[in-house]
Amino acid sequence: MDKRITIQDIANLTGLAKSTISRALNNDSKISETTRALVKKVAKDNHYHPNLVARSIATHQSRLIGIIIPAFENQFFSRILDAIQSCAANQHYQLIIATTNEQPHREIQAVKAMRNQMVAGIIIASTGKIQNYHQLIGSLPVVFIDRVVNARESNHFNSILVDNINGSYNVVNQMLANGAERIGVIANNLFQKKSNRLIGYQKALVDHNIPFDSDIVKYASQDGKDAAPLASQLLINQACDGIFATDNTILKAILRQLTTQQVANLQVGTFDDNSYLSLIGMPIIANQQPATEMGIEAFKILSNQISHPHQPVKHIKLKTTIKNYT
Amino acid sequence: MDKRITIQDIANLTGLAKSTISRALNNDSKISETTRALVKKVAKDNHYHPNLVARSIATHQSRLIGIIIPAFENQFFSRILDAIQSCAANQHYQLIIATTNEQPHREIQAVKAMRNQMVAGIIIASTGKIQNYHQLIGSLPVVFIDRVVNARESNHFNSILVDNINGSYNVVNQMLANGAERIGVIANNLFQKKSNRLIGYQKALVDHNIPFDSDIVKYASQDGKDAAPLASQLLINQACDGIFATDNTILKAILRQLTTQQVANLQVGTFDDNSYLSLIGMPIIANQQPATEMGIEAFKILSNQISHPHQPVKHIKLKTTIKNYT
DNA sequence: TTGAAAGCGCTAACAA
DNA sequence: TTGTTAGCGCTTTCAA
Numbered sequence: 001m002d003k004r005i006t007i008q009d010i011a012n013l014t015g016l017a018k019s020t021i022s023r024a025l026n027n028d029s030k031i032s033e034t035t036r037a038l039v040k041k042v043a044k045d046n047h048y049h050p051n052l053v054a055r056s057i058a059t060h061q062s063r064l065i066g067i068i069i070p071a072f073e074n075q076f077f078s079r080i081l082d083a084i085q086s087c088a089a090n091q092h093y094q095l096i097i098a099t100t101n102e103q104p105h106r107e108i109q110a111v112k113a114m115r116n117q118m119v120a121g122i123i124i125a126s127t128g129k130i131q132n133y134h135q136l137i138g139s140l141p142v143v144f145i146d147r148v149v150n151a152r153e154s155n156h157f158n159s160i161l162v163d164n165i166n167g168s169y170n171v172v173n174q175m176l177a178n179g180a181e182r183i184g185v186i187a188n189n190l191f192q193k194k195s196n197r198l199i200g201y202q203k204a205l206v207d208h209n210i211p212f213d214s215d216i217v218k219y220a221s222q223d224g225k226d227a228a229p230l231a232s233q234l235l236i237n238q239a240c241d242g243i244f245a246t247d248n249t250i251l252k253a254i255l256r257q258l259t260t261q262q263v264a265n266l267q268v269g270t271f272d273d274n275s276y277l278s279l280i281g282m283p284i285i286a287n288q289q290p291a292t293e294m295g296i297e298a299f300k301i302l303s304n305q306i307s308h309p310h311q312p313v314k315h316i317k318l319k320t321t322i323k324n325y326t
Numbered sequence: 327m328d329k330r331i332t333i334q335d336i337a338n339l340t341g342l343a344k345s346t347i348s349r350a351l352n353n354d355s356k357i358s359e360t361t362r363a364l365v366k367k368v369a370k371d372n373h374y375h376p377n378l379v380a381r382s383i384a385t386h387q388s389r390l391i392g393i394i395i396p397a398f399e400n401q402f403f404s405r406i407l408d409a410i411q412s413c414a415a416n417q418h419y420q421l422i423i424a425t426t427n428e429q430p431h432r433e434i435q436a437v438k439a440m441r442n443q444m445v446a447g448i449i450i451a452s453t454g455k456i457q458n459y460h461q462l463i464g465s466l467p468v469v470f471i472d473r474v475v476n477a478r479e480s481n482h483f484n485s486i487l488v489d490n491i492n493g494s495y496n497v498v499n500q501m502l503a504n505g506a507e508r509i510g511v512i513a514n515n516l517f518q519k520k521s522n523r524l525i526g527y528q529k530a531l532v533d534h535n536i537p538f539d540s541d542i543v544k545y546a547s548q549d550g551k552d553a554a555p556l557a558s559q560l561l562i563n564q565a566c567d568g569i570f571a572t573d574n575t576i577l578k579a580i581l582r583q584l585t586t587q588q589v590a591n592l593q594v595g596t597f598d599d600n601s602y603l604s605l606i607g608m609p610i611i612a613n614q615q616p617a618t619e620m621g622i623e624a625f626k627i628l629s630n631q632i633s634h635p636h637q638p639v640k641h642i643k644l645k646t647t648i649k650n651y652t
Numbered sequence: 653t654t655g656a657a658a659g660c661g662c663t664a665a666c667a668a
Numbered sequence: 669t670t671g672t673t674a675g676c677g678c679t680t681t682c683a684a
Contacts, residue, residue: 004661006660006661006662007661007662007663008661008662016670016671017670017671017672018661018662018663018671018672019662019663019664019670019671019672019673020669020670020671022661022662022663022664023663023669023670026663030669030670031669031670032669032670035669035670049438049441049442050442050661050662051383051442051444051660051661051662052442052443052444052662053379053382053383053388053443053444053660053661053662054383054660054661054662054663054676055661055662055663056379056662056676057377057379057380057383057660057661057662057663057675057676057677057678058661058662058663058664058675058676059662059663059664059676060676062379064422064443071404071408072398072403072404072405072407072408072411073401073404073405073408074404075399077398078397078398078399078400078404079398079399081398082397082398082399082425085398085423085424085425089424089432089435092439094422094424094439094440094443095422095423095424096390096420096421096422096423097411097421097422097423098411098415098420098421099408099411106415109415112375113418113420114420115375116375116376116377116378117378117379117390117420118377118378118379252601252602252605255605256604256605259604259605259607274602275578276578276600276602276605278582278585279578279581279582279585279602279606280605280606280607281585281606281607330677332676332677332678333677333678333679334677334678342654342655343654343655343656344655344656344677344678344679345654345655345656345657345678345679345680346653346654346655348677348678348679348680349653349654349679349680352679356653356654357653357654358653358654361653361654376677376678377676377677377678378678379676379677379678380660380676380677380678380679381677381678381679382660382678383659383660383661383662383676383677383678383679384659384660384677384678384679384680385660385678385679385680386660
């Protein structure tokens with residue numbers, strides 16, 4: 001039960017050669033049906049399971065896919081992971097997953113570790129702060145999700161992004177249509193994609209002939225800790241009748257602030273959807289990100305590139321959908 | 327940049343033997359400081375990175391740890407994963423993670439795949455429906471978290487569990503102390519641990535001299551889809567003034583029901599904490615599970631067992647803490 | 653302190 | 669169709 005049986009053991013058991021066993025087990029074409037059946041039976045009876053590490057060293061391939069995300073405790077990425085895992089399991093890929101906590105050095109370390117483990121490819125939600133990804137990746141198949149690599153290299157790598165401009169435009173647009181006239185923003189300025197969300201905000205203002213006022217665009221730190229007082233400022237000092245949060249963490253801070261500070265007729269909009277929003281009992285306009293679709297697409301592109309190395313680079317941009325909570 | 331450099335290349339470069347390179351790089355004791363320095367410099371200059379797969383096949387060891395959970399989209403397990411990942415990264419372990427969606431056959435498949443990948447050990451939140459885990463695991467180090475293996479084998483494997491009886495007791499106890507007199511339950515009857523949560527409920531009733539009424543203990547399906555109408559029944563037909571949810575999914579369904587059905591002075595209690603509860607604006611008594619601690623402990627026990635194989639089996643039971651949301 | 657050689661479990665030419 | 673042999677990149681005896 002404990003000592004693993006090898007291909008050699010089966011060879012001894014059957015009197016055949018190692019290579020014959022290997023071929024029979026791998027459904028190689030040139031092998032007689034009888035020996036194939038015999039080998040498979042003996043293998044099964046003796047609980048043989050191939051040592052994937054040995055196979056990997058022999059073939060220079062692996063059924064291992066690396067995934068790098070900021071953190072597990074983030075519903076958006078959780079949903080992406082669930083989607084990828086389903087696809088991967090179907091095709092007998094296993095997943096090596098690492099997190100960065102938005103720290104570039106951990107991202108680099110993770111990529112290196114995965115390469116050393118001979119993964120077949122990597123899916124990365126980058127911190128966006130790596131200078132020379134080409135050098136890090138070499139010719140390893142890779143798909144960037146949600147975050148772009150960096151401005152210089154983004155064209156050279158597969159990517160699956162969300163249309164941030166359009167998404168935030170739609171949210172703000174609806175807030176304005178609902179009657180909001182002065183919409184403040186609390187943004188996270190760490191990532192470039194966040195500025196795209198600001199662009200969408202501005203576009204919506206333009207379409208409604210509302211002048212842009214930089215005084216009501218506030219920047220919160222990444223963990224959203226300081227978003228609450230900023231929300232308070234927007235509501236009291238700036239008399240905003242709407243607040244747009246560029247991500248989940250910020251929204252949560254704003255909502256927490258609003259539990260202590262009631263405001264009538266306030267429009268709340270947010271990028272990022274979250275299932276608990278239906279329980280808040282407050283009207284919120286949210287952007288549902290196609291997380292599952294992103295995961296599926298990422299896996300599809302990656303596995304395709306693994307089997308056919310010289311694919312042209314693919315850039316996919318997915319649309320969000322508006323969801324109204326009441 | 328692309329062709330990986332091997333230990334043999336460094337041997338050629340320096341004129342030393344392969345084995346010497348290996349020893350120098352692995353800080354073997356019997357090697358002169360000068361050659362060690364030389365080898366390391368050449369290795370670094372040429373961007374040498376060890377092929378972990380080759381090392382693994384040679385040493386019959388690996389720095390890979392397997393983790394099996396029900397799903398990624400579950401805050402409790404997300405927090406456990408984040409904790410494990412931090413510990414693992416510190417000790418240069420990589421994580422292979424698989425999900426089961428509560429399907430036993432996927433759990434079995436995952437364990438087998440991980441064994442074939444020569445993981446050093448596995449951390450498992452089991453579906454709890456595997457008959458013969460001993461056969462599946464062999465002598466591989468393993469730690470079960472949150473869920474017990476099965477009644478028969480649970481003593482033979484390391485486990486880190488939450489004190490479900492005590493936790494639910496505390497919640498219900500507080501609900502009663504707050505004045506509730508008829509507390510209905512919506513439980514998930516799939517897992518044994520859930521029944522422990524019912525036991526805690528009953529213990530609290532006993533302590534308050536309240537007779538147990540099986541009519542107000544309802545069972546919801548695993549996805550919680552039917553919990554909403556059950557909640558409605560408890561409130562209307564059964565005139566409950568309190569509802570206790572045995573898990574997160576069920577709580578969410580109840581809360582959703584309560585948004586359409588206002589009830590004055592209702593006590594709501596739940597196992598499982600969730601950060602959004604502070605935003606609901608409803609008094610809720612929750613049980614905070616020590617997810618981070620569980621992750622840290624699980625990793626600690628596992629890595630200890632990996633380096634010292636013949637440890638006695640450990641069973642850890644962690645306490646939850648009550649959190650009042652308003 | 654270093655080198656030579658064997659071997660981990662598997663696959664893949666090349667022969668037979 | 670099957671067997672023989674070499675080799676993947678590394679570690680690890682055993683010699684020198």
